[in-house]
Amino acid sequence: MEKGSLLLLNDIRIRNTLAILRALLNHNGYSRVELAKEVGCDNTAVTRAIQDLMSRGLVKSAGKTEAAHGRPREKLVLSDQGALVLGISLRPNCIMATLSDLQGMLRNQSEHSFGAEVGWREYLAVLDAVVSRMLALRDTRLAGTGISTFGPMVDREGVIMSNTANFPTQDGFDLKRHFMDKFKLQPLFADMMICKMHYELHTHPDFAQGNVLLVHLGQGIGLAMSCKGEIVMSRNQHGGELGHNICEPDGLPCTCGRRGCLETRCSVKAVLNCARSEYGRADMSLRELGERYENGEAKAIEVVDNALRYMAIALANQANNCFPDSLILTGDLLFLGRTFQRKLEESVRSLLFAGVNRAMKMIFQEGSGNDAAGASLMVVDKLLSSPDAFNQACPRLD
Numbered sequence: 001m002e003k004g005s006l007l008l009l010n011d012i013r014i015r016n017t018l019a020i021l022r023a024l025l026n027h028n029g030y031s032r033v034e035l036a037k038e039v040g041c042d043n044t045a046v047t048r049a050i051q052d053l054m055s056r057g058l059v060k061s062a063g064k065t066e067a068a069h070g071r072p073r074e075k076l077v078l079s080d081q082g083a084l085v086l087g088i089s090l091r092p093n094c095i096m097a098t099l100s101d102l103q104g105m106l107r108n109q110s111e112h113s114f115g116a117e118v119g120w121r122e123y124l125a126v127l128d129a130v131v132s133r134m135l136a137l138r139d140t141r142l143a144g145t146g147i148s149t150f151g152p153m154v155d156r157e158g159v160i161m162s163n164t165a166n167f168p169t170q171d172g173f174d175l176k177r178h179f180m181d182k183f184k185l186q187p188l189f190a191d192m193m194i195c196k197m198h199y200e201l202h203t204h205p206d207f208a209q210g211n212v213l214l215v216h217l218g219q220g221i222g223l224a225m226s227c228k229g230e231i232v233m234s235r236n237q238h239g240g241e242l243g244h245n246i247c248e249p250d251g252l253p254c255t256c257g258r259r260g261c262l263e264t265r266c267s268v269k270a271v272l273n274c275a276r277s278e279y280g281r282a283d284m285s286l287r288e289l290g291e292r293y294e295n296g297e298a299k300a301i302e303v304v305d306n307a308l309r310y311m312a313i314a315l316a317n318q319a320n321n322c323f324p325d326s327l328i329l330t331g332d333l334l335f336l337g338r339t340f341q342r343k344l345e346e347s348v349r350s351l352l353f354a355g356v357n358r359a360m361k362m363i364f365q366e367g368s369g370n371d372a373a374g375a376s377l378m379v380v381d382k383l384l385s386s387p388d389a390f391n392q393a394c395p396r397l398d
Helices: 003-026 032-039 043-055 120-137 175-183 192-203 205-209 268-279 286-294 298-322 332-336 338-350 354-359 371-385 387-393
Strands: 059-065 073-078 084-091 094-101 106-113 142-149 153-155 159-161 188-191 211-217 221-227 230-232 326-330 361-365
Touching (some): 003 043, 032 073, 084 192, 094 371, 142 371, 188 192, 192 221, 192 230, 211 298, 211 332, 221 298, 268 286, 298 326, 326 338, 338 361
Parallel strands (some): 326 361
Antiparallel strands (some): 211 221, 221 230
């Protein structure tokens, strides 16, 4: 056989292996016959792929199952000890790390929240402690590490943090090199919104059928888009910076160095600063403000509705540009409550083109701790799409 033909055959075989693995990740517990139908391979190709996955410790037999007709069939499932993925979420006020299997099922989790603003050195020390703790907890091999970051990255030979408002002293810090030197890890990096979109597409497979606009309303206001399951990315694994769109020329000063950014009016920090000023209380929380808003207090209504107006205009403009089938909103700002969510949807819809309004669903996802899980799923997607990455991460054990 010619060398080129052999390489082509090996490429077909590894891609069959990855197709079988993807099928088992989506439905854990197929027979060989069912897998052949699912991926469109013949039985010989499926058997070869299963043997390959077993040799890597990723798949095992779960015994025989009764078939409707004919002989009992062997049920094939993912191995409990196959491989784990480390997902890390870096936010200015929180570091979270998760250990998950290739299906995204959580095995362990560690989180550290910062009660007050901290310097970069302290932040990095906590990050190192969290990662060390998670690596000590793993009970099988690590197939990869995904990291969800905040702020811009300049990806030259490393992952260089640049122009990050929360930690100006970290400018020029090579985060990729730090993980390689400290932990011998070579992570995949993406900003928080890309990781969140990985999570949404994994958790809600129906989103892959249309166009999705995902907006996070937190300390920052980020954006990501997907088209029929494909995530749209700008340079350096970024989604989009909705929060730094100008909503008021020559408006309030922003941490980015400009004026009038959307975040100066409707980020969590902006809303809380305004509320604390109105109430003369430095300890007011977002949930308390939301309760006062739900109860119809005039001060709370003034603060929240002012932010809501800016946010509705920004969201409607984005939706009118993109024509999404689904607009998903996440983030701590949703803790302002159901009345806030209802009024925000009404305001957005009042500004939409008729065609966009009819077709678009608005979905509110309270809670925002899924970017670490999304970072893990980003790694799994990479393994399933790259034979070289898969072979390196999950070599044969024999």
